[in-house]
Amino acid sequence: MYLYDSYDQQLVQERVAQYRDQTRRYLAGELSEEEFLPLRLQNGLYIQRHAPMLRIAGPYGMLASRQLRMLAQITRKYDKEYAHITTRTNVQLNWPKLEDVPDILADLASVQMHSIQTSGNCIRNTTTDPFAGVAPDEVVDPRPWCEILRQWSTFHPEFLRLPRKFKFAINGSLIDRAATEVHDIGLHLCHNEQGELGFRVLVGGGLGRTPLLGSVIKEFLPWQHVLSYMEAILRVYNRFGRRDNKFKARIKILVKALTPEGFAAKVDEEWQYLKDGPTTLTAEEVERVSQHFTEPDYLALHNEEQLLAQQDLEYPGFARWRSRNTHPHKKPGYISVVLSLKKTGVAPGDITARQLDAVADLAERYSFGEARGTREQNLVLADVEQRELLALWQEIRELGFATPNIGLLSDIVCCPGGDYCALANAKSIPVAEAIQQRFEDLDFLFDIGDLHLNISGCMNACGHHHIGHIGILGVDKKGEEFYQVSLGGSSGRETSLGKILGPSFAQDAMPDVISKLIGVYLDNRTEEERFIDTYQRIGLEPFKEKVYAPHH
């Protein structure tokens, strides 16, 4: 993974000093609440229900063992011995003290981490495929490009007071595991007919209040021009994006207003001045950054089908686990493992200090000292030897990471919701837990098969409910918490946005609603059909009828 040089290190240290002074000025009354707000937000610090919440950047999900250990130490020293992995592969602390944040940043800087631009109206952490560099369907490793974008966007002076937040995602594989179509900018690494490397550029996607899929505004952008073109997009947005209404301030509203063609024309006009200027990327820089993402020292191994099949027979639990919680690897004899943070009774994505330390150890012993956060709020050990898989499974069972539910109904993606977040209209964690409890039976879960259930506690859609096969959105009705259900969202092979089922439900009705939806699926599915396939074939109506049918 990327290692800081003296410039990178200097920058994060200067940031710590800057933020320390900003905090001092705020506490001394030299900065008003209002003036401090964008400063603390661009440092990931929210003021929440119980305490501030600090969002630490997990650049494109990558976390080294020493960073995991530092996170564990920080949660012990400054928080309540746990952290939360977010849907944008950041790490959140729920209980830090505002006064302690400068010291937390100093600790983070000592392991090449920071919380720069993890919130606020600026360019946020770029996200990508959790299997980057190891997925068999990968065309180009996106991570060097994520890092190049990270550096370009870090304290970009022109784009630190944007109309609204701005999110990038990059995909380099055939299957889009980064949900690039629902980001402000989505980049697809690709080759043109001459075999040259570049990007397909999508703009104006997003979830939130107005969910939209991004539009392609450039079919092929040669890699040298990626930053100057991004600068052109951001400049057009910075100048012409709406600032009069927070809910209409995202770039998607501007793209829609101008039409994608109109927006593309404006960007091209701007780009003509920037293209071939100093921001043009150099082969040397791409090479310098790429050297941090070369293959680790893989052994010459072969696939262990036989061994694994035999272990499956001996340990049915292992068979079940590996059928869900592993992902194929491009190297023979290797496999990627997903550590489930979706055990029933634990808030989705939460991880204790002890578990963070344990992941650090596991990463060192099984996966070249690296782990990754995922958009689904789990962790990945990307480079595990197949012959070690059983031993790893036995270890992680003890640690609470082996719930065999990746991609199943109980692998619920869920924002912190009303229990923690001041923005939320409704709680989300108790809903997730009630549904997990309803679907505890593993045989039944496996029978239901692939199903993405996403819960957001408000319109901001941190739980990505629009792209869940089943999406649940917390809404406020005259001071009471209700839940709106949508069906048919998806991401991956194709991205689609869910359709609202109908009137919303009370919290305690939710497990029954989900049971009824699953019932309709089971009654109607053909062999091999996933929930989403059945939904796409039969449509919303049968689900609606069943859920809203009067009681007999």
Next chain:
Amino acid sequence: MPRIIKNREVIEDQWTLLPADADVQDALDCRQPIIPLALWQAHADQLRSIAQLGIWLDSNELVEDLAQDLEVFSLVALNFPVFTDGRHFSSARLLRERYAFKKEVRAIGDVLRDQLLMMKRCGFDAFAVRDDRDPHDALRALDEFSVQYQGAWDIPLPLYRRRAAASQVAVATV
């Protein structure tokens, strides 16, 4: 006389900022007026004779509307109605980089310490810090960072071009 920051120094301001509803006579009555864009657009012929003329743009006004006339002005001021509005960061870069404006580019309005470094990097060389704040304190912002990844007006080359140059120098001196 109000103080402003110019080229990293706190100095007495010689200019008079005229409000949005100022008329031609107001402009002719001052020695160094900074006039609103609309006044210029309506009365350019009368105002052109003023020896030292400045102009200001509100945050929704575009530098493109000024581009043809830039040589007339000794100063362009860009207004920040609120400190969270970043539109004029782009305006300053355009003035400097696209229209090659070499004279003073001044930040006016809700100008606070923590915007100064961004502003400076984008091409501002003068800052009318809000009058309830100490401009000497605000100046400290300009030295908070010694590393910049991107190229901008102050340092046109991005770090990846300077990094390469630095390592070549290092190699050369070995």
